[in-house]
Amino acid sequence: MISRVTAGPARGRSGRYDSARRNRRGWRCAVHWSAGAVARMLGVSPVTLRTWDRRYGLGPSSREEGRHRRYSEADVARLRRMLELTGQGVTPASAAAAVLGGAPPERARAGGGPRALAVEPEEARGFARAASRLDQPLMSALVTRLVERDGVVRAWQDVLMPFLIALGERIAAQGSGVEVEHLATAAITGALRSGSPPVSGRLPALLACAPEEQHSLPLDVLGAALAERGCASRGLGARVPAGALLDAVTLLAPAVVVLWAHDPAYASLAPVADLLERGQPVLLGGPGWEPVPPGARWVASLPDAVEAVVKLNRF
Known part of the structure; x- marks a missing residue:
């Protein structure tokens, strides 16, 4: 909510509402918000705001006579910057110092040396904070x-995959967080879609989910990791029917087909035997392949999958 001294929004020449307001006489008045309003605006808890105020001095700067302290537009802008920095993995203390005009923000480091790598769990927590606010x-x-x-493989192994595993465990245990998972998946997929290298000759890899398998993100990540190595691929996405996959293989004649399944029920529907009968090399990813069909190869991790595809194509 805004303070009592303000009135309705006034339109500027551009037609947009001005960030300030006008009182009944037309004088412009600054907008001030309560802690609860700012918490809702930024997607954080009022407890977080009180903590940042107490520890770092990032509190409301305005106090109206006889009323509680209020956040100004400048205060809210500082808090937005604080959220942005902590979302990037910057420690709250360092982020607050940067917001208040101190030293540039530094990430938490392991070992304390100048060449120490950034502590990846902190970056995973930063991503988790952005995800919890649905900040795509x-x-x-x-x-x-x-x-x-760091490259696709390290970003996936050290930050993104641990976050998604923890989120999946929370969803399984509590039944909440599906909306976070969907938006995080969309954000990751969108950020990784930078385009595949052009195909010169035979298509190096065709990536597809088993029939009824809806989780295509691991294949999107694999495609991006292959692109970093200059290896082109084509992805058919989720829930690829067996017949559609066989038709695509006939048309594209890839050097290798990579199939993903996280559930044995979905893996059993994939036309692995048909592909092998054609002499088509097949790589299998995901925990659904138990047992691994004879003649196919199961890859245990993203680095293994990348190296297997690259080796088959001799990049």
């Missing part, structure tokens, strides 16, 4: 930054 733009920006710095 920030999640996408974090993924892009991680991939540019």
Whole structure:
């Protein structure tokens, strides 16, 4: 809510509502918000705001006579910057110092040396904080930054996969968080879709989910990791019917087919035997392949899958 001295919004020449308001006489008055209103606006708890105020001095700067302290637009802007930095893995203390005009923010480091790598669990927590607020733009920006710095494989292994595993366990235990999982998956997928290298000759890899398998994110990550190595691929996405996969293989003649399944019930529907009868090399990913069909190869991790595809294509 806004303070009592303000009135309804006034339109500027652009037609947009001005961030300030006008009182009945037309004078512009600053907008001030209560702690509860700011908490709802930013997607954080009032307890977090009180903690940041007490520990770092990031509290409301305005006090009206006879009323509680109120947050100004400048106060809210500082809090938004605080959320952005902590979402990037910056420690709250360092983020607050940067917001208040101190030293540039530093990530938590292991070992204390100047060449120490960033502590990855902290970055996973930063991604988790952005996800809990359903902040898809920030999640996408974090993924892009991680991939540019560390590459797809490390970003996935050290930050994104641990976050998704923990989130999946929470969903299984509590039944809540599905909306977070969906938006985080969309943010990761969108950030990784930078395009596959052009195909020169035979298609190196065709990626597909088993029939009824809906989790295609691991294959999206694999495609991005292959692209980093200059290895082109094509992804058919989730729930690929057996006949559709066989038709695609006939048309594209890939060097290798990578199939993903997290459930044995879905894996059993995949046309692995038909592919092998055609002499088609097949790699299998995910925990659903038990037992592994004779003639196919199961890859245990993203690095294993990347190396197997690259080796088959002799990149």
